[in-house]
Amino acid sequence: xxxxxxxxxxxxxxxxxxxxxxxxxxxxxxxxxxxxxxxxxxxxxxxxxxxxxxxxxxxxxxxxxxxxxxxxxxxxxxxxxxxxxxxxxxxxxxxxxxxxxxxxxxxxxxxxxxxxxxxxxxxxxxxxxxxxxxxxxxxxxxxxxxxxxxxxxxxxxxxxxxxxxxxxxxxxxxxxxxxxxxxxxxxxxxxxxxxxxxxxxxxxxxxxxxxxxxxxxxxxxxxxxxxxxxxxxxxxxxxxxxxxxxxxxxxxxxxxxxxxxxxxxxxxxxxxxxxxxxxxxxxxxxxxxxxxxxxxxxxxxxxxxxxxxxxxxxxxxxxxxxxxxxxxxxxxxxxxxxxxxxxxxxxxxxxxxxxxxxxxxxxxxxxxxxxxxxxxxx
Amino acid sequence: xxxxxxxxxxxxxxxxxxxxxxxxxxxxxxxxxxxxxxxxxxxxxxxxxxxxxxxxxxxxxxxxxxxxxxxxxxxxxxxxxxxxxxxxxxxxxxxxxxxxxxxxxxxxxxxxxxxxxxxxxxxxxxxxxxxxxxxxxxxxxxxxxxxxxxxxxxxxxxxxxxxxxxxxxxxxxxxxxxxxxxxxxxxxxxxxxxxxxxxxxxxxxxxxxxxxxxxxxxxxxxxxxxxxxxxxxxxxxxxxxxxxxxxxxxxxxxxxxxxxxxxxxxxxxxxxxxxxxxxxxxxxxxxxxxxxxxxxxxxxxxxxxxxxxxxxxxxxxxxxxxxxxxxxxxxxxxxxxxxxxxxxxxxxxxxxxxxxxxxxxxxxxxxxxxxxxxxxxxx
Numbered sequence: 001x002x003x004x005x006x007x008x009x010x011x012x013x014x015x016x017x018x019x020x021x022x023x024x025x026x027x028x029x030x031x032x033x034x035x036x037x038x039x040x041x042x043x044x045x046x047x048x049x050x051x052x053x054x055x056x057x058x059x060x061x062x063x064x065x066x067x068x069x070x071x072x073x074x075x076x077x078x079x080x081x082x083x084x085x086x087x088x089x090x091x092x093x094x095x096x097x098x099x100x101x102x103x104x105x106x107x108x109x110x111x112x113x114x115x116x117x118x119x120x121x122x123x124x125x126x127x128x129x130x131x132x133x134x135x136x137x138x139x140x141x142x143x144x145x146x147x148x149x150x151x152x153x154x155x156x157x158x159x160x161x162x163x164x165x166x167x168x169x170x171x172x173x174x175x176x177x178x179x180x181x182x183x184x185x186x187x188x189x190x191x192x193x194x195x196x197x198x199x200x201x202x203x204x205x206x207x208x209x210x211x212x213x214x215x216x217x218x219x220x221x222x223x224x225x226x227x228x229x230x231x232x233x234x235x236x237x238x239x240x241x242x243x244x245x246x247x248x249x250x251x252x253x254x255x256x257x258x259x260x261x262x263x264x265x266x267x268x269x270x271x272x273x274x275x276x277x278x279x280x281x282x283x284x285x286x287x288x289x290x291x292x293x294x295x296x297x298x299x300x301x302x303x304x305x306x307x308x309x310x311x312x313x314x315x316x317x318x319x320x321x322x323x324x325x326x327x328x329x330x331x332x333x334x335x336x337x338x339x340x341x342x343x344x345x346x347x348x349x350x351x352x353x354x355x356x357x358x359x360x361x362x363x364x365x366x367x368x369x370x371x372x373x374x375x376x377x378x
Numbered sequence: 379x380x381x382x383x384x385x386x387x388x389x390x391x392x393x394x395x396x397x398x399x400x401x402x403x404x405x406x407x408x409x410x411x412x413x414x415x416x417x418x419x420x421x422x423x424x425x426x427x428x429x430x431x432x433x434x435x436x437x438x439x440x441x442x443x444x445x446x447x448x449x450x451x452x453x454x455x456x457x458x459x460x461x462x463x464x465x466x467x468x469x470x471x472x473x474x475x476x477x478x479x480x481x482x483x484x485x486x487x488x489x490x491x492x493x494x495x496x497x498x499x500x501x502x503x504x505x506x507x508x509x510x511x512x513x514x515x516x517x518x519x520x521x522x523x524x525x526x527x528x529x530x531x532x533x534x535x536x537x538x539x540x541x542x543x544x545x546x547x548x549x550x551x552x553x554x555x556x557x558x559x560x561x562x563x564x565x566x567x568x569x570x571x572x573x574x575x576x577x578x579x580x581x582x583x584x585x586x587x588x589x590x591x592x593x594x595x596x597x598x599x600x601x602x603x604x605x606x607x608x609x610x611x612x613x614x615x616x617x618x619x620x621x622x623x624x625x626x627x628x629x630x631x632x633x634x635x636x637x638x639x640x641x642x643x644x645x646x647x648x649x650x651x652x653x654x655x656x657x658x659x660x661x662x663x664x665x666x667x668x669x670x671x672x673x674x675x676x677x678x679x680x681x682x683x684x685x686x687x688x689x690x691x692x693x694x695x696x697x698x699x700x701x702x703x704x705x706x707x708x709x710x711x712x713x714x715x716x717x718x719x720x721x722x723x724x725x726x727x728x729x730x731x732x733x734x735x736x737x738x739x740x741x742x743x744x745x746x747x748x749x750x751x752x753x754x755x756x757x
Contacts, residue, residue, distance in 0.1 A: 055521045310474075312417065
C-alpha cells in the first residue's frame with residue numbers, strides 16, 4: 001500500500017460558497033434585520049439584506065388620521081431621534097398650511113432636536129463599541145450620558161421615548177422654569193462624557209486596527225447610493241441640510257460641518273463625535289438668545305385643514321436626510337404621507353460597501369451605518 | 379376623507395422656475411406641466427418623455443441632478459403618480475419630477491441605472507402601489523419577502539373596519555349565550571378562565587393577609603412561610619367544601635358581561651353624542667371635555683339610582699327571555715355569520731362600484747346589516 005505524502009495543493013480541495021444567515025434576531029443587526037451572506041471562507045462574496053420585519057403601515061395609517069394625530073407616528077419611525085423627526089413633520093404641515101410658529105417655539109424645537117442628535121450619536125457609540133468588541137468601554141459610558149439627556153427630555157415632555165411634543169404651529173406646552181439651568185448642567189456633563197468617549201474610543205488599539213481603512217467610500221459613490229448625514233460627510237462632502245437649505249432658524253447659529261477624508265468607518269466615527277460638540281455649540285447659542293413669549297401660533301383651528309398642495313420637507317436627522325412628502329387635498333387628513341428614512345437609503349448601500357470584506361468586518365460596516373430599523377421598514 | 383379624483387387644474391399658469399427653464403432649454407419642445415410646492419419647483423412630464431428627461435436631469439451639465447433624495451408613489455384613483463425628488467450637489471438646486479400612468483397600465487421606466495439608490499425605492503413602490511418599473515434589475519418585493527398579492531398603499535385598499543366586525547361578533551356571542559341559557563334552563567356555560575382568575579385573586583389575597591399578619595407578629599421567615607402554607611391549605615379546603623356543597627352553580631338571571639358591554643356602549647354613544655353637539659356649538663376643547671364629563675357624571679348617577687331601585691323597573695334586564703327562541707346550534711351560527719359576511723362584502727362592493735366615500739360606504743354597510751337583522755327577527 002502506498003501512502004501519498006504530498007501535502008494537498010489548494011487546487012485539490014473542492015471549495016464551495018456557503019450561505020450564512022445573520023439575523024433577524026441577532027444583536028449585531030441592531031433590530032430585526034436579516035442579511036444572507038454568501039461566504040468563501042471568511043470572505044463575503046455576496047450579501048442580500050432582508051428588511052420589512054418592522055413594516056407597520058406607517059405611511060398608510062396617517063392617511064386616516066387627523067394632521068395632529070400623525071405626530072406620534074413620527075416618534076415611532078426613528079425612535080432614537082424623535083424630536084428631529086417630529087420637527088420634519090410639523091415643518092412640513094406648517095409649510096403647506098402657511099403657519100408661522102412663534103420665535104420661542106422655534107428655539108425650543110432647535111434646542112431639543114440638537115440635544116436629541118447628541119443622544120442619538122451617544123447611542124451609536126454605545127452600540128458600535130459592542131459591535132467591535134468593546135462592550136464595557138463605550139456602551140456604559142455612552143449610556144450614562146444618554147440617560148441624563150433622557151431625564152431632561154422627560155422633564156420637558158413627560159415621556160422618555162415617544163415625546164409627541166411638537167405641534168403644527170408651535171409646541172405642546174412651555175418648558176419648565178429651570179430648563180435653561182438644567183440644560184446647561186446636562187450639556188456640561190455630556191460634553192465631559194464625550195471627551196472621555198473620545199479618549200476611550202478614538203485612539204483605542206481595537207478601534208484603530210479594525211476601523212481605519214475599512215470600506216472606504218468615494219463621494220461619487222456616496223451620492224449615487226443616496227447616502228446622507230454622517231455617512232456622506234465622512235467621504236469629505238460638507239453637505240448638511242441645516243446649512244445647505246436652512247430650515248427653522250438654523251441660519252442664525254454658528255456651527256462647523258465636520259467632514260472625513262477617506263470615507264472609511266473610522267471617519268464616520270470622527271464625524272459623529274465632532275457633530276456632538278457642534279450640536280452642543282448650537283444649543284448653547286440658542287439658550288442664550290431664546291426669547292420669552294408665546295409657544296403656539298395664534299388662530300389655529302381645532303381641526304386643522306391644510307390647503308391642497310404638496311411639499312417635500314427634509315431635515316438633517318442624526319442619521320441623515322429625513323424627509324416627509326406630504327400631499328394634501330384640502331381635507332383634515334393627508335392624502336399621501338411618505339417618509340424618506342435616512343437609514344433606508346443608507347442601508348440600501350450595504351451590499352456595495354460590504355462585499356469583499358471579512359464576515360467580522362461586515363458587522364462593523366453595518367454598525368457604522370447606524371440604522372434604525374423602524375425607519376427602514378416604516 | 380375627500381375621495382374625488384382631484385386632478386383640478388391650477389387656476390392660473392405658474393411661471394417656470396429656474397430649474398424648469400433649464401429643462402426647457404436643454405430639451406426644446408418638451409411638454410412640461412409646471413407646478414410649485416412651498417420649497418421646490420415641481421414639473422410633471424409625460425410618460426413617453428420620462429426616460430429622456432431623467433437621462434438629461436442626471437447627465438446635463440447645467441442640471442447635474444446627481445442625488446435622488448426620495449421616490450414616492452401617489453394614488454390619484456384614476457392615475458398612479460411617481461414623484462422623484464432630485465437634488466444637485468454641484469449647483470445646489472432641487473426639483474421634483476412627476477410622471478403619471480393609468481392604473482390599468484401601471485408601467486414607468488426604471489431609473490435605477492442612473493441613480494443606484496432608486497433600486498430599493500422602486501422595489502418598495504412597486505410592492506406597495508403596483509407600479510411596475512420597467513428595466514429594474516431586481517424587482518423582488520422589498521418589505522414583504524413573500525409578496526402580498528395586493529397593493530396596500532392604494533386607496534382601493536382601505537383600512538379594515540375592525541370596530542364594525544368586533545361589535546358584531548361580540549353581540550352574536552352574547553345573544554347566543556343568553557338564548558342557550560333560556561332554552562336549556564341551566565346556566566350559561568361557566569367561564570372557566572374567569573373563575574380561575576377569580577380563584578387566583580382570592581388565593582393571592584389570602585397569602586398576602588397571612589404574610590402581613592405573620593410579619594406584624596414578628597415571626598421568623600420560616601414561621602412566616604409555614605403560616606402562609608397553612609392559610610393556603612385552609613383556603614383550598616374551604617373552597618373544596620364550598621364546591622361540594624353547591625355542585626351546580628345556580629343560573630344567573632342577568633348576564634353580567636352583556637350588561638357591562640351594553641353599559642359601555644351606552645356610555646360611548648353618550649360621549650359621541652355630547653361631543654358632536656359640543657363641537658357643533660363650536661366650544662373650546664376644555665369646555666367640550668367638561669361638557670362630556672358632566673354628561674357622563676349625570677349618566678352614572680342615573681345608573682346608580684336605577685340600580686338602587688331595581689324593583690321599580692324589573693322589565694328592563696330580563697327582556698330577552700320573554701321570547702323563547704330555539705337554541706342556536708353551531709352550524710346555524712356559522713351559517714348566519716357567513717351570510718352576514720357575504721352581505722357586508724356585497725354591500726361594500728356595491729358602494730365602491732357606486733364610488734361612494736368611505737363614510738357613506740360604512741353607512742351603507744351598516745344599513746344593510748340592520749336590514750338583515752330585522753329580516754332575521756321577522757322571519
